[in-house]
Amino acid sequence: MKNNMKNEKSEVPSMQKISDVTSVISHQLKTPLAGIKSSLEILSSGDLGPLNKEQQEYVELTLGSAGKMISLVRDLLDASRIDENRFVLNPGKSDIAELVGETIKELGSFAQAKNTRITLNRAGTIPPLMIDGLKVRQVISNILYNAIRYNRGKGTIEITLENKGDHVLFSCKDSGIGISDEDKKMIFNKFYRSSRVISLAPDGTGLGLYISKAIIEGSGGTIGFKSDEGKGTTFYFTLPIQ
Numbered sequence: 001m002k003n004n005m006k007n008e009k010s011e012v013p014s015m016q017k018i019s020d021v022t023s024v025i026s027h028q029l030k031t032p033l034a035g036i037k038s039s040l041e042i043l044s045s046g047d048l049g050p051l052n053k054e055q056q057e058y059v060e061l062t063l064g065s066a067g068k069m070i071s072l073v074r075d076l077l078d079a080s081r082i083d084e085n086r087f088v089l090n091p092g093k094s095d096i097a098e099l100v101g102e103t104i105k106e107l108g109s110f111a112q113a114k115n116t117r118i119t120l121n122r123a124g125t126i127p128p129l130m131i132d133g134l135k136v137r138q139v140i141s142n143i144l145y146n147a148i149r150y151n152r153g154k155g156t157i158e159i160t161l162e163n164k165g166d167h168v169l170f171s172c173k174d175s176g177i178g179i180s181d182e183d184k185k186m187i188f189n190k191f192y193r194s195s196r197v198i199s200l201a202p203d204g205t206g207l208g209l210y211i212s213k214a215i216i217e218g219s220g221g222t223i224g225f226k227s228d229e230g231k232g233t234t235f236y237f238t239l240p241i242q
Protein backbone atom coordinates (compact mmCIF):
# COMPACT_ATOMS: atom_id res chain seq x y z
CA MET A 1 0.00 0.00 0.00
CA LYS A 2 2.75 2.37 1.08
CA ASN A 3 4.76 1.42 -2.01
CA ASN A 4 1.83 1.97 -4.34
CA MET A 5 1.31 5.48 -3.04
CA LYS A 6 4.96 6.27 -3.54
CA ASN A 7 4.81 5.01 -7.15
CA GLU A 8 1.72 7.03 -7.94
CA LYS A 9 3.43 10.22 -6.77
CA SER A 10 6.60 9.68 -8.77
CA GLU A 11 4.66 8.74 -11.95
CA VAL A 12 3.70 12.24 -13.12
CA PRO A 13 2.89 11.77 -16.83
CA SER A 14 4.91 13.98 -19.20
CA MET A 15 3.23 15.85 -22.08
CA GLN A 16 4.97 13.40 -24.43
CA LYS A 17 3.37 10.44 -22.62
CA ILE A 18 -0.07 12.11 -22.72
CA SER A 19 0.36 12.69 -26.44
CA ASP A 20 1.45 9.05 -26.97
CA VAL A 21 -1.55 7.75 -24.99
CA THR A 22 -3.94 10.03 -26.94
CA SER A 23 -2.48 8.82 -30.20
CA VAL A 24 -2.73 5.11 -29.23
CA ILE A 25 -6.31 5.48 -27.95
CA SER A 26 -7.36 7.41 -31.06
CA HIS A 27 -5.86 4.76 -33.37
CA GLN A 28 -7.55 1.96 -31.45
CA LEU A 29 -10.93 3.72 -31.56
CA LYS A 30 -10.87 4.66 -35.24
CA THR A 31 -11.55 1.22 -36.75
CA PRO A 32 -14.25 0.00 -34.31
CA LEU A 33 -16.05 3.35 -34.61
CA ALA A 34 -16.07 3.10 -38.40
CA GLY A 35 -17.55 -0.42 -37.97
CA ILE A 36 -20.28 0.86 -35.62
CA LYS A 37 -21.15 3.65 -38.07
CA SER A 38 -21.40 1.38 -41.10
CA SER A 39 -23.55 -1.18 -39.20
CA LEU A 40 -25.90 1.60 -38.11
CA GLU A 41 -26.07 2.89 -41.69
CA ILE A 42 -27.09 -0.58 -42.90
CA LEU A 43 -29.77 -0.78 -40.17
CA SER A 44 -30.99 2.75 -41.01
CA SER A 45 -31.21 1.98 -44.76
CA GLY A 46 -33.89 -0.67 -44.10
CA ASP A 47 -31.97 -3.28 -46.18
CA LEU A 48 -32.23 -5.74 -43.27
CA GLY A 49 -35.95 -5.10 -42.88
CA PRO A 50 -38.07 -2.05 -42.12
CA LEU A 51 -37.69 -0.28 -38.77
CA ASN A 52 -40.63 1.24 -36.99
CA LYS A 53 -40.60 5.01 -36.34
CA GLU A 54 -39.19 4.73 -32.84
CA GLN A 55 -36.48 2.26 -33.87
CA GLN A 56 -35.52 4.55 -36.77
CA GLU A 57 -35.25 7.51 -34.39
CA TYR A 58 -32.95 5.60 -32.03
CA VAL A 59 -30.75 4.45 -34.90
CA GLU A 60 -30.48 8.04 -36.23
CA LEU A 61 -29.64 9.34 -32.75
CA THR A 62 -26.92 6.71 -32.30
CA LEU A 63 -25.59 7.47 -35.79
CA GLY A 64 -25.30 11.14 -34.80
CA SER A 65 -23.36 10.20 -31.66
CA ALA A 66 -21.07 7.87 -33.64
CA GLY A 67 -20.43 10.74 -36.10
CA LYS A 68 -19.41 13.05 -33.23
CA MET A 69 -17.04 10.43 -31.80
CA ILE A 70 -15.49 9.86 -35.24
CA SER A 71 -14.86 13.62 -35.62
CA LEU A 72 -13.32 13.77 -32.14
CA VAL A 73 -10.98 10.86 -32.86
CA ARG A 74 -10.06 12.43 -36.23
CA ASP A 75 -9.25 15.75 -34.49
CA LEU A 76 -7.14 14.07 -31.77
CA LEU A 77 -5.22 12.12 -34.40
CA ASP A 78 -4.70 15.23 -36.55
CA ALA A 79 -3.47 17.22 -33.53
CA SER A 80 -0.97 14.56 -32.48
CA ARG A 81 0.29 14.29 -36.09
CA ILE A 82 0.73 18.10 -36.24
CA ASP A 83 2.67 18.03 -32.95
CA GLU A 84 4.96 15.29 -34.23
CA ASN A 85 5.47 16.89 -37.70
CA ARG A 86 3.73 13.91 -39.29
CA PHE A 87 0.68 15.76 -40.60
CA VAL A 88 0.35 14.97 -44.30
CA LEU A 89 -1.99 16.56 -46.86
CA ASN A 90 -2.99 14.80 -50.09
CA PRO A 91 -3.57 17.50 -52.71
CA GLY A 92 -5.68 16.86 -55.79
CA LYS A 93 -7.86 18.94 -58.13
CA SER A 94 -10.75 20.21 -56.05
CA ASP A 95 -13.71 22.54 -56.55
CA ILE A 96 -13.80 24.79 -53.48
CA ALA A 97 -17.20 26.28 -54.39
CA GLU A 98 -18.60 22.75 -54.27
CA LEU A 99 -16.96 22.11 -50.87
CA VAL A 100 -18.52 25.32 -49.51
CA GLY A 101 -21.94 24.43 -50.97
CA GLU A 102 -21.83 20.91 -49.48
CA THR A 103 -20.86 22.25 -46.04
CA ILE A 104 -23.66 24.85 -46.03
CA LYS A 105 -26.11 22.09 -46.93
CA GLU A 106 -24.75 19.75 -44.26
CA LEU A 107 -25.03 22.39 -41.51
CA GLY A 108 -28.29 23.91 -42.83
CA SER A 109 -30.59 22.20 -40.34
CA PHE A 110 -28.34 23.15 -37.40
CA ALA A 111 -28.43 26.80 -38.59
CA GLN A 112 -32.20 26.62 -38.97
CA ALA A 113 -32.57 25.21 -35.46
CA LYS A 114 -30.51 28.17 -34.20
CA ASN A 115 -32.62 30.61 -36.26
CA THR A 116 -29.55 31.70 -38.21
CA ARG A 117 -29.62 32.66 -41.89
CA ILE A 118 -26.68 31.77 -44.15
CA THR A 119 -26.03 33.61 -47.43
CA LEU A 120 -23.36 32.83 -50.02
CA ASN A 121 -21.81 35.38 -52.42
CA ARG A 122 -19.41 34.45 -55.16
CA ALA A 123 -17.17 36.96 -56.95
CA GLY A 124 -15.51 35.79 -60.16
CA THR A 125 -15.11 32.29 -61.53
CA ILE A 126 -13.30 30.04 -59.09
CA PRO A 127 -10.97 27.60 -60.88
CA PRO A 128 -10.21 24.13 -59.49
CA LEU A 129 -7.52 24.28 -56.79
CA MET A 130 -4.75 21.79 -55.99
CA ILE A 131 -5.74 21.12 -52.37
CA ASP A 132 -6.63 18.28 -50.03
CA GLY A 133 -10.40 18.61 -50.51
CA LEU A 134 -11.35 16.54 -47.46
CA LYS A 135 -9.11 18.55 -45.16
CA VAL A 136 -10.12 21.97 -46.57
CA ARG A 137 -13.73 20.91 -46.13
CA GLN A 138 -12.89 20.19 -42.48
CA VAL A 139 -11.69 23.83 -42.16
CA ILE A 140 -14.82 25.28 -43.82
CA SER A 141 -16.99 23.07 -41.64
CA ASN A 142 -15.25 24.18 -38.43
CA ILE A 143 -15.44 27.89 -39.33
CA LEU A 144 -19.12 27.64 -40.30
CA TYR A 145 -20.00 25.45 -37.30
CA ASN A 146 -18.32 28.00 -34.99
CA ALA A 147 -20.20 30.85 -36.71
CA ILE A 148 -23.53 29.10 -36.08
CA ARG A 149 -22.72 27.84 -32.59
CA TYR A 150 -21.28 31.14 -31.28
CA ASN A 151 -24.02 33.25 -32.88
CA ARG A 152 -27.05 34.74 -31.19
CA GLY A 153 -30.75 34.25 -31.88
CA LYS A 154 -31.87 35.42 -35.35
CA GLY A 155 -28.24 35.71 -36.37
CA THR A 156 -26.81 36.05 -39.86
CA ILE A 157 -23.80 34.50 -41.57
CA GLU A 158 -22.40 35.85 -44.85
CA ILE A 159 -20.01 33.59 -46.71
CA THR A 160 -17.99 35.02 -49.56
CA LEU A 161 -15.79 33.26 -52.06
CA GLU A 162 -13.66 35.54 -54.24
CA ASN A 163 -11.17 35.03 -57.04
CA LYS A 164 -8.30 37.43 -56.21
CA GLY A 165 -6.13 36.55 -59.21
CA ASP A 166 -3.36 34.50 -57.64
CA HIS A 167 -5.48 33.22 -54.75
CA VAL A 168 -9.01 32.46 -53.62
CA LEU A 169 -10.35 34.29 -50.56
CA PHE A 170 -12.95 32.57 -48.38
CA SER A 171 -14.61 34.64 -45.66
CA CYS A 172 -17.35 33.96 -43.15
CA LYS A 173 -18.89 36.94 -41.34
CA ASP A 174 -21.17 36.25 -38.38
CA SER A 175 -23.30 38.42 -36.13
CA GLY A 176 -22.33 36.44 -33.03
CA ILE A 177 -20.82 37.02 -29.61
CA GLY A 178 -17.43 38.13 -30.97
CA ILE A 179 -14.01 37.52 -29.43
CA SER A 180 -12.48 39.58 -26.59
CA ASP A 181 -9.04 41.19 -27.06
CA GLU A 182 -7.63 38.80 -24.46
CA ASP A 183 -8.98 35.72 -26.29
CA LYS A 184 -7.80 36.97 -29.67
CA LYS A 185 -4.20 35.98 -28.81
CA MET A 186 -5.16 32.42 -27.89
CA ILE A 187 -7.88 31.04 -30.13
CA PHE A 188 -5.48 29.22 -32.48
CA ASN A 189 -3.84 27.47 -29.49
CA LYS A 190 -4.41 23.75 -29.04
CA PHE A 191 -7.43 23.02 -26.77
CA TYR A 192 -8.14 26.74 -26.19
CA ARG A 193 -11.80 27.71 -25.69
CA SER A 194 -12.91 31.06 -24.24
CA SER A 195 -14.71 30.90 -20.87
CA ARG A 196 -17.73 32.60 -22.48
CA VAL A 197 -17.93 29.86 -25.10
CA ILE A 198 -17.44 27.07 -22.54
CA SER A 199 -20.56 28.23 -20.68
CA LEU A 200 -22.52 28.79 -23.92
CA ALA A 201 -21.59 25.53 -25.69
CA PRO A 202 -19.90 23.11 -23.26
CA ASP A 203 -19.16 20.41 -25.84
CA GLY A 204 -16.10 21.18 -27.94
CA THR A 205 -12.39 20.51 -27.67
CA GLY A 206 -10.72 23.69 -28.89
CA LEU A 207 -8.90 21.73 -31.60
CA GLY A 208 -10.82 23.08 -34.61
CA LEU A 209 -8.79 26.23 -35.30
CA TYR A 210 -5.47 24.64 -34.28
CA ILE A 211 -5.99 22.00 -37.00
CA SER A 212 -7.49 24.51 -39.48
CA LYS A 213 -4.34 26.66 -39.28
CA ALA A 214 -2.12 23.64 -40.01
CA ILE A 215 -4.31 22.65 -42.99
CA ILE A 216 -4.44 26.12 -44.56
CA GLU A 217 -0.76 26.95 -43.99
CA GLY A 218 0.21 23.46 -45.19
CA SER A 219 -1.75 24.22 -48.39
CA GLY A 220 0.23 27.43 -49.00
CA GLY A 221 -2.49 29.78 -47.70
CA THR A 222 -3.11 32.09 -44.76
CA ILE A 223 -5.85 32.12 -42.13
CA GLY A 224 -7.03 34.92 -39.81
CA PHE A 225 -9.97 36.79 -38.35
CA LYS A 226 -11.33 40.17 -37.32
CA SER A 227 -13.71 40.50 -34.42
CA ASP A 228 -15.63 43.05 -32.37
CA GLU A 229 -16.70 41.67 -29.01
CA GLY A 230 -20.49 41.63 -28.81
CA LYS A 231 -20.90 42.44 -32.53
CA GLY A 232 -19.52 39.57 -34.55
CA THR A 233 -16.54 37.90 -36.16
CA THR A 234 -15.19 37.39 -39.67
CA PHE A 235 -12.92 34.43 -40.28
CA TYR A 236 -11.07 34.24 -43.57
CA PHE A 237 -8.53 32.08 -45.34
CA THR A 238 -6.73 32.19 -48.66
CA LEU A 239 -5.62 29.35 -50.93
CA PRO A 240 -3.27 29.75 -53.90
CA ILE A 241 -4.47 29.46 -57.51
CA GLN A 242 -1.79 27.51 -59.44
Ligand SMILES: Nc1ncnc2c1ncn2[C@@H]1O[C@H](COP(=O)(O)OP(=O)(O)OP(=O)(O)O)[C@@H](O)[C@H]1O
Pocket residue numbers: 142146147150174176177178179183187188192193194197203204205206207208209210233
Ligand atom coordinates in the same frame (compact mmCIF):
# COMPACT_ATOMS: atom_id res chain seq x y z
N1 LIG B 1 -17.17 32.65 -34.82
C1 LIG B 1 -16.72 32.75 -33.58
N2 LIG B 1 -17.27 33.62 -32.69
C2 LIG B 1 -16.81 33.73 -31.42
N3 LIG B 1 -15.78 33.00 -30.92
C3 LIG B 1 -15.20 32.11 -31.76
C4 LIG B 1 -15.63 31.94 -33.12
N4 LIG B 1 -14.86 30.99 -33.69
C5 LIG B 1 -13.99 30.60 -32.74
N5 LIG B 1 -14.19 31.25 -31.59
C6 LIG B 1 -13.40 31.12 -30.34
O1 LIG B 1 -12.24 30.37 -30.62
C7 LIG B 1 -12.20 29.19 -29.81
C8 LIG B 1 -11.49 28.09 -30.54
O2 LIG B 1 -12.28 27.64 -31.66
P1 LIG B 1 -12.10 26.14 -32.16
O3 LIG B 1 -12.93 25.97 -33.37
O4 LIG B 1 -10.64 25.85 -32.23
O5 LIG B 1 -12.64 25.26 -30.94
P2 LIG B 1 -14.13 24.96 -30.48
O6 LIG B 1 -15.11 25.41 -31.51
O7 LIG B 1 -14.26 25.54 -29.11
O8 LIG B 1 -14.12 23.39 -30.35
P3 LIG B 1 -14.03 22.32 -31.56
O9 LIG B 1 -13.93 23.07 -32.85
O10 LIG B 1 -12.79 21.54 -31.28
O11 LIG B 1 -15.29 21.54 -31.42
C9 LIG B 1 -13.67 28.92 -29.48
O12 LIG B 1 -13.81 28.12 -28.33
C10 LIG B 1 -14.16 30.35 -29.27
O13 LIG B 1 -13.76 30.83 -27.99
Ligand SMILES: [Mg+2]
Pocket residue numbers: 142145146204208209
Ligand atom coordinates in the same frame (compact mmCIF):
# COMPACT_ATOMS: atom_id res chain seq x y z
MG1 LIG C 1 -14.79 24.82 -33.54
